[in-house]
Amino acid sequence: MGGMIEVVAPNLKRRLSGVTATVVRLIPLQARLIGIVATGPGLPAGLPHIPLISCLWLSRDRLRVWHARRNTEMLLGLVLKGLFRRRLKLLFTSASQRRHTGYTKWLIGKMDRVIATSDRTAGYLERPSTVIMHGIDTESFSPSPDRAALRARLGLPEGVLVGCYGRIRPSKGTDHFVRAMIRLLPDHPGVTALVMGRAVGKFRDFYEGLVAEVQAAGLSDRILFPPEVPVDQVADWYRALDLYVAPQRWEGFGLTPLEAMACGVPLVATRTGAFESLVVPEVGALVPPDDLPALTEAIAAALTWPLAEKGAAARARALSHHRIEDEAAAIVRIYREMLA
Numbered sequence: 529m530g531g532m533i534e535v536v537a538p539n540l541k542r543r544l545s546g547v548t549a550t551v552v553r554l555i556p557l558q559a560r561l562i563g564i565v566a567t568g569p570g571l572p573a574g575l576p577h578i579p580l581i582s583c584l585w586l587s588r589d590r591l592r593v594w595h596a597r598r599n600t601e602m603l604l605g606l607v608l609k610g611l612f613r614r615r616l617k618l619l620f621t622s623a624s625q626r627r628h629t630g631y632t633k634w635l636i637g638k639m640d641r642v643i644a645t646s647d648r649t650a651g652y653l654e655r656p657s658t659v660i661m662h663g664i665d666t667e668s669f670s671p672s673p674d675r676a677a678l679r680a681r682l683g684l685p686e687g688v689l690v691g692c693y694g695r696i697r698p699s700k701g702t703d704h705f706v707r708a709m710i711r712l713l714p715d716h717p718g719v720t721a722l723v724m725g726r727a728v729g730k731f732r733d734f735y736e737g738l739v740a741e742v743q744a745a746g747l748s749d750r751i752l753f754p755p756e757v758p759v760d761q762v763a764d765w766y767r768a769l770d771l772y773v774a775p776q777r778w779e780g781f782g783l784t785p786l787e788a789m790a791c792g793v794p795l796v797a798t799r800t801g802a803f804e805s806l807v808v809p810e811v812g813a814l815v816p817p818d819d820l821p822a823l824t825e826a827i828a829a830a831l832t833w834p835l836a837e838k839g840a841a842a843r844a845r846a847l848s849h850h851r852i853e854d855e856a857a858a859i860v861r862i863y864r865e866m867l868a
Contacts, residue, residue: 532563535593535863536583538601539568546623546783547597549759553665557856562863583608588615593863595619602635617641617866622657623780625649625801641866643859645781646802658862661802663855664786666847671792671839672767679768687718688831691769691793693762694784696727696735701775701798701817706738708775708824710745716831721751724765766791770835773827776800777818785812790846794838796826806850811842 535558539551551566552575558564559576566577583604586592594605594616608614620636621643628636633654636642642657644650650657672678679686692705702723709721727735742751757765766772772788772795779801788795789811797803798817807814813830815822 533565533578533586533592534562534590534867535564535595536578536586537564537566537595537597538580538583538604539566539571540580540598540600540604541568542570546780549783550597550662553852554856554859557853558860561857561860564863583614584612586614588613591615591617591867593617593619593866595621595859595863596639597621597623599632599635602639606635606638619643619862619866621645621660622649622653625652625778625780627652628654641862643862646805648802648804649781660855660858660862661805661850662781662783662786663850663852664783664790664846665852666790666850669763669766669787669790669846671843672764675768678764682764682768684722684768685720687720688716688770688835689720689722689768690771690773690827690831691722691724691765691788692773692775693722693765694725695731696723696725696738697731698734699776699778700725701777701823703734703738704775704777704818704820704823705773706741706751707820708773708827709751710741710747711824712828712831713747713750716828719750719831722754722765722769723751724754724756726756763787763791766793769793770839771795771827771830771833773823774798774803775823776803779803782806786846786850789842789850792839792843794830794833794835794842796823796830798823808845811838811845 537551539548555566566575567580571577596602596605605618609616617640619641620639623645625648644657644659650659696702766788772793774785774797776798782801785795785797785806795812797807799814800817813826815826
């Protein structure tokens with residue numbers, strides 16, 4: 529089986545994650561360029577994929593690339609290659625910006641090639657890597673031709689909208705965003721803040737505590753917590769904004785700044801993940817992570833920017849430097865080098 533399969537991209541996590549989203553975004557584009565399939569649970573029905581058990585029986589008529597993005601996937605690739613004698617070249621993409629455990633270092637050392645998603649990520653690898661940054665679908669994420677009509681449809685107020693989206697938890701700095709806006713809004717009439725995302729499990733109390741802080745400050749009508757929307761609707765919520773804030777304390781890469789930029793929204797972000805490579809001065813500002821005074825000051829300064837002009841620059845930057853088609857093609861070039 530699998531005579532036309534040149535690359536297998538495993539996804540060994542059922543719950544939606546950033547890695548899963550990356551696989552789902554890239555494979556349809558890469559499938560136009562090379563014979564690639566995904567494998568694993570929780571994948572969309574329309575995605576080119578094969579059952580996980582089928583990987584045990586991939587024919588040995590050709591060399592294939594196994595593209596892992598997690599430890600479990602590196603390990604499975606080693607098992608398929610070593611124990612089941614599948615003809616595989618092993619590739620790993622690392623997005624982590626922390627010191628790896630001995631076990632992870634051992635796994636990475638067994639890979640034939642390694643991709644890093646940023647220069648900072650590459651710095652944590654103890655072996656050579658190729659830096660390929662994530663890209664964004666600049667067609668799905670694009671500015672609105674009529675933002676006033678869009679806001680009316682979403683039930684959002686007029687004036688300046690400042691947003692912070694994504695999972696609601698301490699590592700994402702959601703509390704810093706909320707507290708910065710509590711400090712700023714009394715002096716900035718006409719500005720409304722939006723906090724949208726998912727708070728699950730142990731982070732539910734964290735979320736409810738932030739809502740209580742907003743209520744205690746008397747700002748429940750100006751710091752809004754709309755319910756999380758499906759992935760295919762989230763672009764509209766970026767398009768409605770005037771300013772985006774990415775206040776993370778820590779991040780592996782972080783796609784939300786790219787999503788905002790592609791929708792023509794300038795931003796304030798912390799110096800973590802790949803944000804220093806994404807947020808150049810013409811599109812926004814950077815502050816140290818976990819520094820509430822600096823974040824508050826930067827948002828206050830951003831509210832004085834020519835926001836439409838900055839937003840146009842952000843869109844142009846996304847188009848010129850961060851298209852997902854370019855990411856997909858760069859990774860396919862790695863596949864072809866490994867198969868040559």
